[in-house]
Amino acid sequence: MQQSGNAKGVDGLQQCANAVQSASMNHHKERIDEIIEMTGAIPLFDRIDNTQVAMIAEEMKVVRLAAGKRLFSEGDESGYMCFVVSGKLEAFKQTRSGKSVSVLTLSRGRTIGEMSLLDHFPRSATVVTCSECTLLVMTRERFEYILERRPRVGTALMLAISRSLSLNMRRTMGQLADLQDSARAVTAATVIKAEQPRAKQPGFIDQIMNRKQSGLPPFIRQFG
Known part of the structure; x- marks a missing residue:
């Protein structure tokens, strides 16, 4: 009887372990499905096969930030892209x-820090x-893992990142x-304004002649 009780206890523990494992797998699948859905907002993934996107999604994580939070600072060590x-x-x-100057605004669909997956240089800006x-x-670690374990998927992702970098460079x-054209226009306007002749101020003789021609009485000098 005691052996039977122990067997039931073992079975119960196994069932609990199976339930925990099943719940964990379901949670993992839900997380991956959420990430796959999110990639629909990123044009970079448009040319990657859905199966490959799912494999890439397994190596990414979701980060949510409130307004006014610093993602990273200029000069920081780089190790991930967003x-x-x-x-x-x-x-x-x-x-x-x-002085800190705004150089770029990033919104839905844009990528940040692609080069950090390819090199180890510090961050070039604060975001x-x-x-x-x-x-x-x-992260660079997960990217290298994909390249090593799933080279076709890694190659597809690298090509997509390269296209993104090329597009950003063109932009x-x-x-x-545009900035150069604006600067030239401002410089040209400044030069033209500087070269414009100043209106000649009439001298005393000119004023006398003008008054005579207009029939006005001549100036009367006061001697004291």
Whole structure:
């Protein structure tokens, strides 16, 4: 009888363990499904096969930040990139004089810090949330894991990141061209204004002649 009781106890423990494992698996699947759904907001994943996206989703995590939070600072060590699912962030760059200048606004669908997966250079700017944000995060460690264990998936992701970097570079070059045109226009306007001749002020003789021609009485000098 005692053996039977022990057997029932073991069976009960096994059932509990199975239930915990099943709940954990369900939670994991729900988390992955949520991440897969979030990738729909990121154009970078549009050209990646759905099966590959699911594998990539297993290696990412969701981060939610309130407004006014700093994602990272200029000069920080880099080790992860982010995909903006929702919200808005602003990137700031420090000038030589120490002033912080806004250089970029990032919103839904944009990527942040792609180069951190490919190199070990410090962060080139400070990024702060302007509103509540939901981000997908991929660390360099998990990216390298994908490349090693699932090379086709890793290659697809790397190509997508390369296209994103190329698009950002083109966008930046366009903005620089616009700024250069604006600077040239301002400089040209300043030069034209400086070169305009000043109106000649009439001298005393000119004033006398003008008064004679107009029939006005001549000036009367006062001698004291």
